[in-house]
Amino acid sequence: MTAEDWLARVRAGFPYLEGRAYLNSGGAGLAWRGQAAAAATYYDDVASRGADGQRTWMRQGDRTRQRVAELLGVPAGDVGFFRNTSEVLNLAANSVDWRPGDEVVVADDDFPSVVWPWVAAEAAGGRLVRVEPGAEGQREDRLLAALTPRTRVLAVSHVHTVTGTRLDLTRLGRACREVGALLVVDGIQALGAVPVDLSHVDVYGSAVFKWLLSGFGTGIGVFRDRARELLTPAYRGYRNAPPSSAFEYADPNYPGLYVLDATLAHLEQVGWPRVYRRVDALAQRVLDAVTAMGRAPATPATARAGIVSFRTDDAPAVVGQLLERGVHVVEKKGYVRVSPHFYNSTDDVDRFAEELRAVLQGR
CATH class of the missing domain: 3.40.640.10 (Type I PLP-dependent aspartate aminotransferase-like (Major domain))
Known part of the structure; x- marks a missing residue:
């Protein structure tokens, strides 16, 4: 199974991901299809x-x-x-x-x-x-x-x-x-x-x-x-x-x-090492994207987990505009907080970055 096939199979278990970039697992992780039966x-x-x-x-x-x-x-x-x-x-x-x-x-x-x-x-x-x-x-x-x-x-x-x-x-x-x-x-x-x-x-x-x-x-x-x-x-x-x-x-x-x-x-079937690697890689991608836009993350690069936060003018408005564009993040005490999980894709993070750039530029 290719990495793309594996990710497609994983994401199929989380129907809320369809059509949106959900990057708020630090608020609440998504339910997967097997939980109702359990x-x-x-x-x-x-x-x-x-x-x-x-x-x-x-x-x-x-x-x-x-x-x-x-x-x-x-x-x-x-x-x-x-x-x-x-x-x-x-x-x-x-x-x-x-x-x-x-x-x-x-x-x-x-x-x-x-x-x-x-x-x-x-x-x-x-x-x-x-x-x-x-x-x-x-x-x-x-x-x-x-x-x-x-x-x-x-x-x-x-x-x-x-x-x-x-x-x-x-x-x-x-x-x-x-x-x-x-x-x-x-x-x-x-x-x-x-x-x-x-x-x-x-x-x-x-x-x-x-x-x-x-x-x-x-x-x-x-x-x-x-x-x-x-x-x-x-x-x-x-x-x-x-x-x-x-x-x-x-x-x-x-x-x-x-x-x-x-x-x-x-999650054991997915493999905990794989879960941790994906969370780390996706959070790093967020960190890199935010830094490339000239925003200094509050989150230390060497002492982080799955959350990346950064300040911006009128963070609640920025988060609201991102939500209108199908990107789910959250505002916390003036910070924009982004928290991808293993079920997210690099495309989710790239969509966040693209829409954030557009919001900050007033487009």
């Missing part, structure tokens, strides 16, 4: 068996958990299923035994779900240290410089939702261990777009509706050994009654897990 399997089972099908659903949950664990290179016991990324981060924040003088380090411009859960520390006499990130190339160094022996948690986005900057989790995790802090990570803009190494991460949360293409209502929460040793689960239920150190406290979204499992199986 969800229907669960509902057909409920219709025919009622609660007698519970063992089947639980086995499906275990299979999905194992797929996620293999993708992330962690034991299946570290993986829990929750409602979304925010639930995972709030669960971590409320599971710390806060003491006066404790500090939590965050980037001042990070996503609200990364910042606001940690006000729990302030209520106990601690301090939320908001780091001004400076230029994107300084973001990581400034976060590291803010760590002290009082730091209990460093909370970050693996990939910044606005600028697209990717952080080195190994470097951050090692620094956290030097001061006895936990590294807690929002991974929603990374998981499914780039390889993820959790060797030095304590808590990693991610919903599945972006780069994992699996819709809303399901979140993945990875709590490593160190997190389970230092945290006491804030929420308890029949799945983690004391003295359990597990954080998954209730039944997961089983229909969502059927969809996630089918999607992960589909």
